[in-house]
Amino acid sequence: MVKPPSSSAAPGGAGGRGPAHHRTRLLLLLLLAVAACASTAGFLLRGAMLDACDEARGDSSAVATARTGAVAGSPLGFMRSKLVLLVSHELSLSGGPLLLMELAFLLRQVGSQVVWITNQRSEETNDVTYSLEHKMLSHGVQVLPARGQEAIDNALKADLVVLNTAVAGKWLDAVLKDHVPQVLPKILWWIHEMRGHYFKLEYVKHLPLVAGAMIDSHTTAEYWKTRTHDRLKIQMPQTYVVHLGNSKELMEVAEDNVARRVLREHIRESLGVWSEDLVFAIINSVSRGKGQDLFLQAFYQSLQLIQQKKLKVPTMHAVVVGSDMNAQTKFETQLREFVVKNAIQDQVHFVNKTLAVAPYLAAIDVLVQNSQVSHNFDAAPFFLFFPVH
Numbered sequence: 001m002v003k004p005p006s007s008s009a010a011p012g013g014a015g016g017r018g019p020a021h022h023r024t025r026l027l028l029l030l031l032l033a034v035a036a037c038a039s040t041a042g043f044l045l046r047g048a049m050l051d052a053c054d055e056a057r058g059d060s061s062a063v064a065t066a067r068t069g070a071v072a073g074s075p076l077g078f079m080r081s082k083l084v085l086l087v088s089h090e091l092s093l094s095g096g097p098l099l100l101m102e103l104a105f106l107l108r109q110v111g112s113q114v115v116w117i118t119n120q121r122s123e124e125t126n127d128v129t130y131s132l133e134h135k136m137l138s139h140g141v142q143v144l145p146a147r148g149q150e151a152i153d154n155a156l157k158a159d160l161v162v163l164n165t166a167v168a169g170k171w172l173d174a175v176l177k178d179h180v181p182q183v184l185p186k187i188l189w190w191i192h193e194m195r196g197h198y199f200k201l202e203y204v205k206h207l208p209l210v211a212g213a214m215i216d217s218h219t220t221a222e223y224w225k226t227r228t229h230d231r232l233k234i235q236m237p238q239t240y241v242v243h244l245g246n247s248k249e250l251m252e253v254a255e256d257n258v259a260r261r262v263l264r265e266h267i268r269e270s271l272g273v274w275s276e277d278l279v280f281a282i283i284n285s286v287s288r289g290k291g292q293d294l295f296l297q298a299f300y301q302s303l304q305l306i307q308q309k310k311l312k313v314p315t316m317h318a319v320v321v322g323s324d325m326n327a328q329t330k331f332e333t334q335l336r337e338f339v340v341k342n343a344i345q346d347q348v349h350f351v352n353k354t355l356a357v358a359p360y361l362a363a364i365d366v367l368v369q370n371s372q373v374s375h376n377f378d379a380a381p382f383f384l385f386f387p388v389h
């Protein structure tokens, strides 16, 4: 595990350019460590195992924290009693909010005071929102209305404000108004968006003045850098790349022999898949750019190939976990039409978004993950295949 901290890395410690600057920088560095722990397989693998990033945690956190040289016991120990305001663009079972929630719980574990704000709250009572809020409250995360004096007070008092996603930038002017300049130096802006229509001043005009930006891949960071410069004539702040990875804990549940057998049987039965069938799955919110279309095309092509070459292989299935017919209807409708058109309904299974992903990891044989091709951002994602078992 990680080396003990050097004393100069403690909050308010020696060196740096003034305590405020130093503190901000330190917070950023340690958040990198957190984010390295806050990992996903796809974007949905959160919730079931939220106590990530403990002492026994894996390599990425160790590397990140070792680099910062600022670790005391828990890598986040220094965040004890700090006030952190998390601003989420929405609260749903999609990657962005779930990652932020995980961060909230990690901070709670080390004794931070955590306040959560959801900028776009859906009007209708929503079971998902309700249960996620409930989960946060039960972890001691305070949930506040996005607007109003209390939100402003917390932003002013906070030691750190995390704005989650580019879209959340709308919250700044709308709520903080004149106070925006006071809050900007404490903002870590965690950006997950990868596509062009988010490059709008409406969202990101304050980006140059925040303490730092955190982006999920080098390709995306590069894309943000050039797009904001070329199109918006603004400069990115200090930007940190923190990859999302697979959740080690979820993988361990999925690998546990007894649990795995039970979960595997249960899920396979619910999908109508035999135990000897071969199951590929992609676990992501179904949306354009996440690669489910390519996954299904590849799956269909391999079925054709098997048929043409008369290969003897087990019956194959494709499982798409992350379906949401309320949200990305057009894209998902296209996927479903593709399936029907090619008559592969019996072998393609759509599963609604869920926090309980471990059973699917246990039930499948191959997890498919998307990735972006370097230097050619708009190119289609390609896939990494690796055996789950």
Ligand SMILES: *[C@@H]1O[C@H](CO)[C@@H](O)[C@H](O)[C@H]1NC(C)=O
Pocket (backbone or CB within 6 Å): 324, 325, 326, 352
């Ligand atoms: C999946 O979600 C849709 C709405 O998006 C809902 O109608 C359906 O009942 C859900 N299916 C399951 C099995 O929960």
